[in-house]
Amino acid sequence: MPVLPWRKADKFSLNLINLKGRGQVATIIHTGDLHLQENAEYRWEALGELVKTARDRKADIMVICGDLIEDGSDSKHIWQKFKNYIKGENFYVLVAPGNQDRYLKDEESTREISPVIVSSLEEPVEVENIRFWGIPPGFKNDMELGRLLRTWARRLDYEKTDILLYHGEIMDKTYERSQLGGELKERYLPFKLEWVQEFPVDYILGGHLHSNYESFKLQNGSYFVYPGAPVSITRRDTGKRKANLVYPGQEPLEITLNTFHYQQLNLFLNPDDAWHSLESLKEYVSSLLPSAYLFLGVTGFVDFNFMGIDKNTMEEEIRKLVFSYCNGELRFEVQDVSDLIDSDLYCKYIDYLKSANLSLEDKEKLKTVLLQAMVGLFHEN
Numbered sequence: 438m439p440v441l442p443w444r445k446a447d448k449f450s451l452n453l454i455n456l457k458g459r460g461q462v463a464t465i466i467h468t469g470d471l472h473l474q475e476n477a478e479y480r481w482e483a484l485g486e487l488v489k490t491a492r493d494r495k496a497d498i499m500v501i502c503g504d505l506i507e508d509g510s511d512s513k514h515i516w517q518k519f520k521n522y523i524k525g526e527n528f529y530v531l532v533a534p535g536n537q538d539r540y541l542k543d544e545e546s547t548r549e550i551s552p553v554i555v556s557s558l559e560e561p562v563e564v565e566n567i568r569f570w571g572i573p574p575g576f577k578n579d580m581e582l583g584r585l586l587r588t589w590a591r592r593l594d595y596e597k598t599d600i601l602l603y604h605g606e607i608m609d610k611t612y613e614r615s616q617l618g619g620e621l622k623e624r625y626l627p628f629k630l631e632w633v634q635e636f637p638v639d640y641i642l643g644g645h646l647h648s649n650y651e652s653f654k655l656q657n658g659s660y661f662v663y664p665g666a667p668v669s670i671t672r673r674d675t676g677k678r679k680a681n682l683v684y685p686g687q688e689p690l691e692i693t694l695n696t697f698h699y700q701q702l703n704l705f706l707n708p709d710d711a712w713h714s715l716e717s718l719k720e721y722v723s724s725l726l727p728s729a730y731l732f733l734g735v736t737g738f739v740d741f742n743f744m745g746i747d748k749n750t751m752e753e754e755i756r757k758l759v760f761s762y763c764n765g766e767l768r769f770e771v772q773d774v775s776d777l778i779d780s781d782l783y784c785k786y787i788d789y790l791k792s793a794n795l796s797l798e799d800k801e802k803l804k805t806v807l808l809q810a811m812v813g814l815f816h817e818n
């Protein structure tokens with residue numbers, strides 16, 4: 438293979454010596470879908486967090502699998518800003534263009550200077566014994582991609598680690614549009630994992646799925662990984678954000694990033710165990726990262742007399758508790774049912790439910806239905 442692209446650059450050859458010193462075991466950090474643009478500070482902060490993680494883990498290579506730059510922004514400027522951001526770092530940055538990266542598809546990158554755009558199935562970017570391949574832009578259909586991959590398979594080498602970078606939607610699973618950032622109506626660059634499961638490819642590192650980290654082991658022993666967006670792009674991207682760590686030869690490793698992300702919790706209180714639910718709320722928020730933004734909904738029915746607290750105080754207490762851990766928004770729509778709980782009708786109904794031959798879950802549901810009806814009847818006028 439012709440290229441050892443880093444040989445020419447001094448700072449890279451230093452790194453290669455380190456690589457050799459560690460028995461040629463490289464550390465690769467894999468991410469995608471940063472959607473960088475001006476006025477989206479959280480996304481730049483997420484890039485900062487990724488850079489920090491790469492330093493801490495002594496990564497040799499950072500792989501960004503597409504949608505680096507949000508469409509419609511001043512791509513040239515953002516690309517320059519991105520390059521400045523990673524300048525001088527002691528790891529190589531490889532970028533595979535995604536559906537948003539129209540600009541990068543036409544951008545030439547020299548193989549000597551990081552970041553390098555990876556979009557060839559003919560000539561890999563090679564770092565020591567690791568070869569990175571990318572999907573060239575401009576496919577008419579998946580038949581064409583399948584055919585191209587079969588040609589590519591002949592170039593793979595059992596002696597080396599071959600890694601394919603891919604931004605698109607695999608056909609082996611069905612994803613909601615919202616899990617992909619709601620970007621496109623159609624599947625982008627549809628790809629079947631079975632196309633490559635006979636090939637001696639070691640890893641397929643993906644991008645395009647925003648919602649979460651996913652890893653599959655293929656029949657040939659290789660791995661396919663979607664790391665998920667490293668920062669919440671839309672409100673649907675809930676939960677802690679992840680990146681993927683690859684030590685060639687080993688199973689990919691999911692790591693948690695302390696980057697901006699949404700969380701969503703709907704807490705339904707009912708008169709019998711509101712205390713218990715509030716305790717579980719405390720447990721839940723204490724497990725959140727400070728970078729979380731929580732949409733918290735608290736609804737249901739509470740016997741405030743019994744709890745010895747009034748509605749406003751409860752709302753304030755919840756607000757104080759939750760927002761001492763993270764930022765967010767509280768929707769507090771709890772109904773006071775103190776008076777209804779003592780009514781004859783409710784007591785009789787509860788007695789009836791106790792003896793009824795129903796599952797606990799059904800009994801709870803019926804209780805809620807009655808409370809809803811009673812609140813409607815007695816409180817609305």
Ligand SMILES: [Mn+2]
Pocket residue numbers: 503504535536537620644645
């Ligand atoms: Mn995408």
